Amino acid sequence: MSFEIKKIGVVGSGQMGNGIAHVCAKAGYVVHMLDSNPDAAKAGLEKIDRNMEREVARGIFEPAAKAEALARITAGTDYQAFADCQLVIEAATEDETIKKAILTELVAVIAEDALIASNTSSISITRLGAHTDRPGKFVGMHFMNPVPRMELVEIIRGIATDEDTYSIIKELAIKLGKSPVSAEDFPAFIVNRILLPMINEAVYTLYEGVGSVISIDTAMKLGTHHPMGPLELADFIGLDTCLAVMHVLHDGLADTKYRPCPLLVKYVEAGWLGRKSGRGFYDYSGDSPVPTR
Numbered sequence: 552m553s554f555e556i557k558k559i560g561v562v563g564s565g566q567m568g569n570g571i572a573h574v575c576a577k578a579g580y581v582v583h584m585l586d587s588n589p590d591a592a593k594a595g596l597e598k599i600d601r602n603m604e605r606e607v608a609r610g611i612f613e614p615a616a617k618a619e620a621l622a623r624i625t626a627g628t629d630y631q632a633f634a635d636c637q638l639v640i641e642a643a644t645e646d647e648t649i650k651k652a653i654l655t656e657l658v659a660v661i662a663e664d665a666l667i668a669s670n671t672s673s674i675s676i677t678r679l680g681a682h683t684d685r686p687g688k689f690v691g692m693h694f695m696n697p698v699p700r701m702e703l704v705e706i707i708r709g710i711a712t713d714e715d716t717y718s719i720i721k722e723l724a725i726k727l728g729k730s731p732v733s734a735e736d737f738p739a740f741i742v743n744r745i746l747l748p749m750i751n752e753a754v755y756t757l758y759e760g761v762g763s764v765i766s767i768d769t770a771m772k773l774g775t776h777h778p779m780g781p782l783e784l785a786d787f788i789g790l791d792t793c794l795a796v797m798h799v800l801h802d803g804l805a806d807t808k809y810r811p812c813p814l815l816v817k818y819v820e821a822g823w824l825g826r827k828s829g830r831g832f833y834d835y836s837g838d839s840p841v842p843t844r
């Protein structure tokens with residue numbers, strides 16, 4: 552295989568996009584990160600700087616290497632900067648309409664042989680790939696949050712994904728220091744197929760008054776040795792993303808066991824999206840998170 556990746560594009564500079572840009576630049580790739588919101592692009596770059604600085608403080612990144620990695624990343628709003636990328640990883644909001652609009656803009660500017668990966672948590676890779684001019688060069692590359700710290704990358708083949716595309720992305724995941732696992736293209740793949748119904752059930756447990764936020768999170772941390780309680784984890788993932796994944800499971804598998812909890816719907820309608828908006832099942836405005844129920 553003579554295909555060599557040198558420059559990687561990332562669409563979306565939110566918590567996942569900036570994490571993906573971080574690990575790619577750290578592994579030596581040139582990176583361009585795009586966001587439709589110029590403030591988000593700038594904030595993403597600043598977040599990478601802060602997160603890399605933390606790695607320097609922990610002694611796992613040399614200061615000089617950090618400066619070089621940071622210098623390999625550019626950020627902005629212009630798709631033309633993807634013209635010389637061999638791979639673009641889409642990591643924008645979990646919404647099929649938004650992702651399809653991005654793919655339309657992307658295929659108009661990238662090289663004919665460039666690969667596209669999506670970091671979607673749940674949406675069909677086959678359907679997203681079919682929306683491009685290159686379903687064979689389209690693949691799911693699902694990183695975990697926070698990207699610099701989590702070891703796993705799920706690699707998802709759409710029905711049309713070429714074997715070469717799959718192998719190149721698997722090799723890339725290893726070069727980024729991650730452990731790849733292969734998942735078939737079913738709603739929410741492996742991790743979120745299992746994790747999100749558990750989180751949704753935790754929200755039902757809260758909704759029905761079985762326990763308070765603290766009781767539920769403490770019970771699951773001490774009772775099952777989960778490092779974070781399910782409600783704390785939901786806030787960390789983003790409640791909008793959690794709801795979007797439940798909708799994909801409910802629609803895609805047509806089973807009422809995936810019905811999103813009405814309380815989760817209400818929180819998202821209120822704009823209470825978790826950590827990223829300052830409030831979810833906890834209020835993050837003070838020094839330490841305070842449960843809201």
Ligand code: NAD
Nearest residue numbers: 563564565566567586587591642643644645671672696788
């Ligand atoms: P986020 O809300 O932190 O960031 C999304 C970013 O996408 C925002 O900066 C937004 O401005 C940008 N965006 C929206 N529309 C856009 C457009 N048309 N063009 C370019 N940028 C656009 O969300 P996130 O948590 O980073 O999630 C991003 C993707 O990663 C989603 O597909 C999500 O399902 C997936 N994912 C999330 C997690 C998680 O734990 N949060 C884990 C794995 C995968």
